[in-house]
Amino acid sequence: MAKLPLTTGAYESKALVAEAQRCVNLYMERNPPDSPFPYTCYPTPGLTLLTTATPTTGTGWRGLYFASNEKLYGVCGSSVYAISSTWALTLLGNITSDSGQVQMIDNGTYLVIIDGSSSGWTVKLSDNTFAPLISSGFVGGNTIQFVDGFLVLNSPGTNEWYISTGNEIVFDPTMFASKSGFSDNLVGLQITKRYVYLLGTATTEVWFDAGDTPFPFDRLPGVFMQYGCTSVNSIAQMDGDIYWLAQSPQGDAIICRTSQFNAAQISTFALDNEMQGYTDLDQAIAFTYQFEGHFFYLITFPVSDVTWQYDLSTQQWNQLSWIDNNGVLHRHRANCYALAYGSPVVGDWENGQLYLWDVNNFTDNGQPIARIRAFPHGVDDSSNRIHYQEFIANFEVGNGAGNVPVPVFLRWSDTRGLSWGNAVQRSLGKEGEYLTSVQWRRLGMARDRVFELSWSAPCKTALLGAWVDAQSNNQ
Numbered sequence: 001m002a003k004l005p006l007t008t009g010a011y012e013s014k015a016l017v018a019e020a021q022r023c024v025n026l027y028m029e030r031n032p033p034d035s036p037f038p039y040t041c042y043p044t045p046g047l048t049l050l051t052t053a054t055p056t057t058g059t060g061w062r063g064l065y066f067a068s069n070e071k072l073y074g075v076c077g078s079s080v081y082a083i084s085s086t087w088a089l090t091l092l093g094n095i096t097s098d099s100g101q102v103q104m105i106d107n108g109t110y111l112v113i114i115d116g117s118s119s120g121w122t123v124k125l126s127d128n129t130f131a132p133l134i135s136s137g138f139v140g141g142n143t144i145q146f147v148d149g150f151l152v153l154n155s156p157g158t159n160e161w162y163i164s165t166g167n168e169i170v171f172d173p174t175m176f177a178s179k180s181g182f183s184d185n186l187v188g189l190q191i192t193k194r195y196v197y198l199l200g201t202a203t204t205e206v207w208f209d210a211g212d213t214p215f216p217f218d219r220l221p222g223v224f225m226q227y228g229c230t231s232v233n234s235i236a237q238m239d240g241d242i243y244w245l246a247q248s249p250q251g252d253a254i255i256c257r258t259s260q261f262n263a264a265q266i267s268t269f270a271l272d273n274e275m276q277g278y279t280d281l282d283q284a285i286a287f288t289y290q291f292e293g294h295f296f297y298l299i300t301f302p303v304s305d306v307t308w309q310y311d312l313s314t315q316q317w318n319q320l321s322w323i324d325n326n327g328v329l330h331r332h333r334a335n336c337y338a339l340a341y342g343s344p345v346v347g348d349w350e351n352g353q354l355y356l357w358d359v360n361n362f363t364d365n366g367q368p369i370a371r372i373r374a375f376p377h378g379v380d381d382s383s384n385r386i387h388y389q390e391f392i393a394n395f396e397v398g399n400g401a402g403n404v405p406v407p408v409f410l411r412w413s414d415t416r417g418l419s420w421g422n423a424v425q426r427s428l429g430k431e432g433e434y435l436t437s438v439q440w441r442r443l444g445m446a447r448d449r450v451f452e453l454s455w456s457a458p459c460k461t462a463l464l465g466a467w468v469d470a471q472s473n474n475q
Contacts, residue, residue, distance in 0.1 A: 001467040005037050009316030014273040020417025020450050023318040024372035037464040046361030051087040053352035055079035058098025061347020064338035065104035069125040072340040075102045085341045093130035101233045105146045110169050116142035137171030142232050143188035148209045154186045181205040188232035190242045199229035227263040231284040238288035243297045245284050278304040287337045307332040323370045368456035375451045380472045388443035390469040396462040398434035408455040414446040
């Protein structure tokens with residue numbers, strides 16, 4: 001029997017006849033060289049409810065931040081909460097807005113919250129005193145960072161950015177600079193390795209702390225990127241690099257990361273084509289997180305109702321989804337993330353529920369998680385019809401609960417991914433049935449076939465690939 005390995009993440013070409021691989025709620029991990037299959041597809045974590053907020057106005061979680069005092073803070077609707085290690089919520093106060101993302105950072109003494117308006121708010125870390133941020137040089141912002149004792153913000157709708165007085169929440173109206181390398185406005189900023197990246201609508205430039213007076217920062221000579229940013233909330237830092245949804249005078253709908261002070265595209269042609277159809281590129285929301293040694297950049301398009309994530313370790317993409325009671329896939333529930341008290345925590349975009357992103361939970365707060373994995377096209381080198389006698393999925397099996405069999409479904413397309421037949425059910429075995437063979441027989445003939453497996457088992461699973469018993473038919 002021939003092996004049918006999985007070596008590519010989600011990749012559905014604009015012409016499905018070229019590639020029609022789906023990878024939903026699964027991430028890939030490279031196996032050791034002596035493994036019979038090169039990659040294993042593992043299930044993404046589920047959601048375990050920790051607590052539920054009831055904000056004064058609004059609904060979903062807009063931001064989470066684990067501060068330098070080792071306390072978790074969050075904004076849900078209009079309400080600002082301190083969140084204890086037992087997940088108890090303490091209401092600290094309310095901000096003016098009740099929707100849209102917020103950003104938070106602290107300088108060791110105060111936590112500062114901004115929401116893209118001209119307003120800002122502070123929380124004194126020593127006693128959680130909440131107050132509006134009032135300073136003559138403060139004009140708000142939609143990104144905020146901290147470096148070398150300075151709070152760093154952009155001035156919304158301009159090409160200017162500004163900083164606080166050292167280690168203070170006081171802002172001097174003269175302590176600002178302009179993104180000057182090109183005439184585009186500043187969308188947002190991000191800091192990594194103590195460099196300040198200024199992302200405009202069309203270009204990006206880098207500044208550093210030169211120790212100058214009165215304004216300490218200077219442009220980094222010889223560094224300039226011909227890529228700007230489409231959505232301020234798509235900007236995130238991971239492993240020393242910056243990731244964002246990029247655009248330039250030549251086009252948009254690509255995702256880039258920094259690489260040695262240059263921009264490198266990480267989105268595939270398939271994903272770029274997919275994003276070209278989205279109407280909400282400027283509303284994209286992203287964050288980064290680490291999970292079992294993998295670093296992920298997760299980006300959600302809220303109106304298009306879809307979530308994608310990039311795995312730095314494999315450089316592969318997969319789709320994250322939540323499934324409703326009608327079987328329809330939607331964007332993932334996670335709207336913001338923080339690693340707090342040693343636990344990965346996410347806030348729901350639609351309600352006040354705060355979750356543990358739980359590797360030991362195989363449901364989304366009780367809702368099944370749809371796992372979908374399509375295989376590469378199966379074709380004969382001479383374009384002959386292929387007779388498929390057997391398909392055996394290489395699953396980890398036997399982890400079901402008790403005597404309840406765990407269903408798995410196989411469907412296939414003989415139109416190269418353009419249409420599909422009915423799914424055929426088999427079992428991943430009951431608890432302890434570790435020798436279960438997940439196989440389908442007498443599967444007919446096709447010149448070009450795409451197989452697709454799907455399951456929503458509330459237990460541990462893993463997919464390595466498949467074996468296929470197929471013979472070329474010259475007729």
